Amino acid sequence: LPASFIGSRRWSSENTADGLALTCVKGTPSYFVTFTCNADWPEIKSCLAPGQSASDIPIIVARVFKQCLQQF
Structure with missing residues (x-):
């Protein structure tokens, strides 16, 4: 590929x-920072339809992660 x-x-x-x-x-x-994302964050859960999981729509997780990272 x-x-x-x-x-x-x-x-x-x-x-x-x-x-x-x-x-x-x-x-x-000098430093190595690790930032993780929790699929159960309310910001992620509120964007999902009933029955969906965070792995069904990874773009939602990526957007929330980016927002949290920018706030960091």
């Missing part, structure tokens, strides 16, 4: 190479 296919082996390799290149240019990072 091409690198344009998110999740493919080429995509992963290119992103890894980009991360390593950033380390060469900027130096090693």
Whole structure:
């Protein structure tokens, strides 16, 4: 699969190479922050129709995650 296919082996390799290149240019990072998303967040649940789960509509999870990340 091409690198344009998110999740493919080429995509992963290119992103890894980009991360390593950033380390060469900027130096090693001082901090590593992990931010997780909970599929049971009220912001996600309120956007789902009855019977749907967060895995049925991943774009909703991505949007809520992005909003929370921007507030962080």
